[in-house]
Amino acid sequence: MTSLTSLTIAQARDGLRNRTFSALDLTEAYLSAMEKARVLNAYVVETPDKARAMAKDSDARLAGGQGGALEGIPLGIKDLFATDGVHTQACSHVLDGFKPTYESTVTANLWRDGAVMLGKLNMDEFAMGSSNETSYYGKVINPWRRKGSNAALVPGGSSGGSAAAVAAYICAGATATDTGGSIRQPAAFTGTVGIKPTYGRCSRWGIVAFASSLDQAGPIARDVRDAAILLRSMASADPKDTTSVDLPVPDYEASVGRPVKGLRVGIPREYRVDGMPAEIDALWQKAASWLREQGAEIVEISLPHTKYALPAYYIVAPAEASSNLARYDGVRYGLRVPGDDIVDMYEKSRAAGFGREVQRRILIGTYVLSAGYYDAYYVRAQKVRTLIKRDFDRAWEKVDVVLTPATPSPAFAPGEITDPVQMYLNDIFTVTVNMAGLPGISVPGGLSADGLPLGLQLIGRPFGEETLFQTAAAIEAAAGGFTAAQWW
């Protein structure tokens, strides 16, 4: 029975349709694997009753030959997605006890297609973090360990629970979100595949807001095909999100296995940063040669404003966050700490409810938006964003896709990075993509000298997700898959 959890979504889909096993069998296998893996702290809430009920409904539909695209597939949901009647707290204390009376569009799309919910996944508080250490519910442990070591490592963040759960085979796939790298960096740290689609591809409705001009949902999965299957169900044009784009959702899975012959792959010289480990640079070159061997053309390109993406991000994201998080006031939902008057109540509730990193970002955001500073900071950062986007617009005249490393290092240990700016540097390769609104995918490329997964990133044109799946699958075919040895 345990072998059921080793099936990819594509394989499980076939087994369910052929009635080799039932959706309930598959769900039970995952529920029992989740129980054994609690030491990872990937789930903040398990929903076994709901999972079994949904699986039984799936079995009824499958028996009637009416299964949807994800019928009976058990998924984990990041705690940032509103799920009707189920714990939704963005892993923050400020949303203490919050159970929405509505469902996010992305999760509603998944349930429409027959997926089964296993529970809510751990994450950095309000998706602010790159190590999953800022969660109110404690850190997540990466299923991967250094060769010959028992020391715990972080799974990356903010979608650390999603990535760890997929890598540990305690869900078939997971939802995640990415504001500066929160899908791609944890995917790289756990040997999984994560895609942040083009801004506007997935509806943001019902996703707890962090930085609205950057936030985008996407899947984390075990392989490229599974990521393609999940994104097709998650994506939609939604009247409830005016920034969602009215374009038909393609059959992404069809681009998996499509030859890359003739594809022009850009290598941006600005991504060769000082202090990058030699093994990451070597993997990057190896990936380029894999693609060249399969007939792609490798083209050196320049994205001159790359180094300004991260500092501009640390204006735009905290500014938008400080506005979005103004709603947590102890009145409408979540934590309330009594005070002498209403302002005292606001201040005490927010101080008790938000963790240290979130408070830091609210303060930075409030500062850069405060009177006299708006033009010097926010407007300047948005102008730099135009320049970053323009860099890519020029690149698309020469190339179809851009290849970069996903992260500047493999997974590190909890507590290893305490300086906020050092932590922010984790997103140095991923954040440009959010600033320009482009799609980006992280795909495992190999292992570090001490046996940890290393990821590669592919960046595409707006709505060029199919090219990303096509190219990522070509890398995957050459690199193979990577699975953590089970120690839990």
Place this chain on the structure above:
Amino acid sequence: MSVDQGTVRRVARLARLKVQDEDVPRLAGELNAILGFIEQLNEVDVAAVEPLTSVVTMKMKMRADEVTDGHRAGQIVANAPAQEDSFFMVPKVVE
């Protein structure tokens, strides 16, 4: 531009965050480190550049100005820490 302790207190007040006196020096240090990192944007020439307002070129969607939803007062206050008769309850604000 350097953030002093008075600025930390003023910004915290604007953000409605109660900060403890002993945390103010630490916060000032952290904010200065982050602002120091951001400072490098000043070397970019943005004189003739428009700020980015949308990452995807599209026309703002319009919808008909009509009521499409409502009568959910019970659901809206369902998560409130204090509520009565479908109203949010707050400490007295008018004497």
